[in-house]
Amino acid sequence: MVNVFKIKELRYIPRWLVFFIDISIVSFSVLTTYLFLINLHVKINFTEYSNEKIFVVILVNVLFMLLFKTYAGIIRYSTFFDFFRILWSSGSTLLVLLGLSYISHVTLGKPVYLYPALFLFFFISVFLMFFFRMVTKKIYKVFMGAGNGFSGLRVAVAGVEDESVSVANAIIHSPGHAYRLAGFFSARSDSKKAMLLGHKVYNKKELLKNDHLASRFDAVLIRETMSRPKMEEWINLALDKGLKVLKASDISKVTEEGLVGSIRPLQIEDLLERRPIKIESEEVKSTHSGKSILITGGAGSIGSEIVRQVARLGASLIVVVDQAESPLYELKLELLEKFPGQNFKFVLADISNHYRLESLFEQYRFSTVYHAAAYKHVPLIEDNPHEAIFVNIGGTKNLALLSKQYNVDCFVMVSTDKAVNPTNVMGASKRAAELFVQSLQNSPGNITKFITTRFGNVLGSNGSVIPHFKKQIEKGGPVTITHPDIIRYFMTIPEACELVLQAGTMGKGGEIYVFDMGKPVKILDLAKRMIKLSGYTPDVDIKIEFIGLRPGEKLYEELLTDNSTTIPTHHEKIMISRDPLMEFEDIEILCKQIMRSAIKKDSLQVVKILKVIVPEFISNNSEFEILDKTPEHEVCQ
Numbered sequence: 001m002v003n004v005f006k007i008k009e010l011r012y013i014p015r016w017l018v019f020f021i022d023i024s025i026v027s028f029s030v031l032t033t034y035l036f037l038i039n040l041h042v043k044i045n046f047t048e049y050s051n052e053k054i055f056v057v058i059l060v061n062v063l064f065m066l067l068f069k070t071y072a073g074i075i076r077y078s079t080f081f082d083f084f085r086i087l088w089s090s091g092s093t094l095l096v097l098l099g100l101s102y103i104s105h106v107t108l109g110k111p112v113y114l115y116p117a118l119f120l121f122f123f124i125s126v127f128l129m130f131f132f133r134m135v136t137k138k139i140y141k142v143f144m145g146a147g148n149g150f151s152g153l154r155v156a157v158a159g160v161e162d163e164s165v166s167v168a169n170a171i172i173h174s175p176g177h178a179y180r181l182a183g184f185f186s187a188r189s190d191s192k193k194a195m196l197l198g199h200k201v202y203n204k205k206e207l208l209k210n211d212h213l214a215s216r217f218d219a220v221l222i223r224e225t226m227s228r229p230k231m232e233e234w235i236n237l238a239l240d241k242g243l244k245v246l247k248a249s250d251i252s253k254v255t256e257e258g259l260v261g262s263i264r265p266l267q268i269e270d271l272l273e274r275r276p277i278k279i280e281s282e283e284v285k286s287t288h289s290g291k292s293i294l295i296t297g298g299a300g301s302i303g304s305e306i307v308r309q310v311a312r313l314g315a316s317l318i319v320v321v322d323q324a325e326s327p328l329y330e331l332k333l334e335l336l337e338k339f340p341g342q343n344f345k346f347v348l349a350d351i352s353n354h355y356r357l358e359s360l361f362e363q364y365r366f367s368t369v370y371h372a373a374a375y376k377h378v379p380l381i382e383d384n385p386h387e388a389i390f391v392n393i394g395g396t397k398n399l400a401l402l403s404k405q406y407n408v409d410c411f412v413m414v415s416t417d418k419a420v421n422p423t424n425v426m427g428a429s430k431r432a433a434e435l436f437v438q439s440l441q442n443s444p445g446n447i448t449k450f451i452t453t454r455f456g457n458v459l460g461s462n463g464s465v466i467p468h469f470k471k472q473i474e475k476g477g478p479v480t481i482t483h484p485d486i487i488r489y490f491m492t493i494p495e496a497c498e499l500v501l502q503a504g505t506m507g508k509g510g511e512i513y514v515f516d517m518g519k520p521v522k523i524l525d526l527a528k529r530m531i532k533l534s535g536y537t538p539d540v541d542i543k544i545e546f547i548g549l550r551p552g553e554k555l556y557e558e559l560l561t562d563n564s565t566t567i568p569t570h571h572e573k574i575m576i577s578r579d580p581l582m583e584f585e586d587i588e589i590l591c592k593q594i595m596r597s598a599i600k601k602d603s604l605q606v607v608k609i610l611k612v613i614v615p616e617f618i619s620n621n622s623e624f625e626i627l628d629k630t631p632e633h634e635v636c637q
Contacts, residue, residue: 019071022129026061029125030054033117042117045110053112057121060096064089070129086129094122153218154182155246158234160194160201163223167248167263168197179246179263182217185234207237219244221263235266239532266533283505287368287410288313294366295320296351296399297373299327301458302414305497306370307331311339319345319364321357322373351395354402361406368504369403371396372414374430381426382551382622385606389598392429393436397591400437400450408448410504413437414496415454415512417489423620424551425607432613434512436591439584441510449509453500454577456489456515469527473534477542479527482549487520499574506569510581514566516573551622587613 034054037044046053065071068089070082097118101111157168164184171181184201186194194201207214220238222231224247238245245266293310297303298320307320320335322328325348332346345364349356351373360366374392375381381388396413403411415434418427434452441450457465465488472479495515503513528538536542549555567576590613597605607624611617619625 015071019065021132022065022070023058023062025128025132026058026125027054029121029128030057032124033121036120037114037117042114045114046112056100057093057097057113061090061093061125064092064096068092082133083130086126090122090126090129094118153179153244153246154216155179155219155221156183156185156202156217156243157181157221158185159223159226159230160184160186160188160196163225165196167221167223168199172197179219179221185220185237187233204233204237207241211241214241214243217243219246221246221248222266223248239529242532242535242537244535245533281502281505284501285313287505288315288501290314290316291367292317292364293319293368293370294360294364295370295372296322296395297371297414298322298346299324299331300372301493302496302500303370303372304331305493306372306500307335308338309494309497309501310370311335311342311344315342317343317345317364319347319360319366321347321349321351321360323348323350350391351398352390354398357398357402361402361408365406366403367409369399369408369411370414370500370504371399371412372500374414374433376416376426378418378424378426379550381429382424382624385425385429385603385610386598386601388425388429389594389606389610392426393432393591394595394598396433397436400440403448403450404440404443404446410449410451410507411437412500412504413450413452414500415452417454417456419454422614422617424622425610425624428607428610428614428617431617432587432591432594432610434579435582435613436587438510438512438579439582439587443584449504449507451503451507451509452512453503454512454514455491455496455499458491458493458496465523465526466530469530473531473536473542478545479531479542480545480547481523481527482547483555484524484546486523486549486555488523489520491515502571502574506571506574512577512579513569514575514577516575549621582613 031054034044034050044050068085070085070089072085097113098115101113101115101118104110104112155171157164157171168181168184171179181197181199183199184196185204185207186201187204202213220234220243222234222245226234235245246263247266248263288310293315295303295307295310295318298307299322303320303322307318310318320328320331322331328346328348332344335342335344347360349360351357373395375388400411400413402408413433415430416427418424419431419434420427422428422431434454437450437452440446440448469479499513499515503511507513524544527544531538531542531544534542538544567578569576590609594606594609594613597609604624604627607619608627611627618628
């Protein structure tokens with residue numbers, strides 16, 4: 001039957017049909033009123049003009065229906081707003097007819113319409129028009145439920161506030177989605193017997209005590225605008241009861257019809273112990289507008305997001321450099337479609353190739369350089385330290401020197417918290433790069449601002465723990481963690497890139513900017529919550545295994561060195577770290593030495609020199625720990 005009438009495809013009843021039905025209801029109400037009067041043996045005035053009187057009643061009603069647009073609402077979304085439209089229309093009709101009756105009563109001695117009859121007609125017509133809308137709304141709901149076979153996730157909406165009710169209403173009336181409203185959850189103690197939109201409101205205490213009650217639902221829906229404590233309460237309750245967690249957008253940002261489409265599973269970003277920080281600045285826009293910008297590592301997680309954000313700022317040219325061919329090509333296709341008016345240049349190049357880079361600086365005369373290219377995987381770099389020297393140190397050196405040579409306004413280097421008190425080659429190589437970049441700030445003839453940004457792990461970046469855990473969960477486990485006590489700071493990719501862009505405008509040169517990343521997250525807790533969000537029980541459905549710390553890995557990361565001092569900025573979430581510096585001549589000599597050792601692939605000598613450049617570099621769980629036991633590092637000159 002559903003397929004025959006195509007209820008699912010019918011978005012709304014045509015307005016002309018609603019108007020015609022309303023006229024029919026008015027006509028029926030008039031006849032019903034007359035029938036009442038006849039059966040009660042009430043004497044009717046001017047019976048010889050009965051047809052004309054009926055015509056006037058219907059005509060006046062139709063005129064006010066057109067005026068108040070009683071037919072304009074979509075029936076399945078009928079509310080008391082539509083009821084008030086009907087009241088205004090029928091009430092105005094009643095007043096006009098009462099006026100006509102009074103005039104005829106004064107002039108002719110008797111009213112053309114009996115006063116009680118007019119009030120009876122008013123109540124019958126109002127009731128029937130609103131009843132028609134409510135019945136149609138209910139029938140639509142029943143047919144939609146039958147069409148879906150009452151399938152879909154059984155969703156409980158958290159909260160009974162107006163926004164929660166609006167979200168629930170959208171779920172009820174929006175066709176073709178994967179959700180079915182099953183009730184409301186409330187922390188209020190007076191909600192035990194309450195009903196909303198025909199569904200029961202369940203008290204939070206009942207849910208905590210009764211596991212069978214929770215089995216009536218598949219998911220809990222929270223709102224984006226909920227306070228953080230409330231959101232955490234409902235997330236914890238849902239995960240403890242084995243329910244999925246969904247999140248609805250702010251209703252002020254979407255239409256009611258689009259509200260259901262905005263519902264999504266809870267993201268890992270929502271599990272951060274802080275709200276994402278947005279940095280907005282007109283200065284950022286003016287710095288990039290009409291300028292030529294270079295972004296290295298542009299096809300990576302951080303680099304590609306920097307490209308997207310810069311593309312919104314009106315740069316005259318964005319040159320994207322990366323040595324990964326396929327990711328660079330995919331990014332090119334995406335950006336050309338998303339930003340058709342932006343001038344891009346996509347360059348396949350290795351930043352360790354000085355001559356290739358110099359041709360770009362010579363041709364495009366960059367105003368700003370964002371340096372995000374780097375090797376970052378700790379275990380791989382620990383096994384191949386010479387490669388980190390070529391790219392992380394040598395590539396950075398090439399870009400920084402060329403920026404100085406070609407008078408680039410601002411050079412911003414993307415660094416990592418692993419550069420602080422490093423325990424691995426990757427972190428030490430990034431710290432060495434930081435030292436080289438900083439050393440150029442006060443070098444003779446320099447006019448470029450050299451700035452470094454340092455932050456922790458980025459959610460969703462290539463090779464990070466989050467996508468790794470997701471893949472392991474999708475395969476049914478186990479989820480592997482190096483150590484039960486390991487902790488990390490996390491931030492989102494957009495946040496990281498906003499910091500990079502903001503730093504370019506805030507800095508005077510030579511600074512290392514660090515971000516207030518909130519509380520560190522215990523990786524074991526993160527893994528458990530990810531497993532629960534996927535609808536599984538940790539160590540029952542999905543096993544968690546501890547595999548031991550990898551070479552060079554430490555239990556916790558730091559954003560500041562022991563010898564650094566923190567200086568606040570005008571933004572409360574951004575600080576400046578004043579780390580120990582090196583003179584350009586000193587680090588230039590050491591960089592040349594380490595490059596020669598890297599060319600020879602002499603790993604031990606490479607790490608030896610690296611420990612001279614970065615004295616706080618103490619290897620952990622690595623073959624290079626032997627170097628830390630030597631009283632003095634013998635460095636080849």
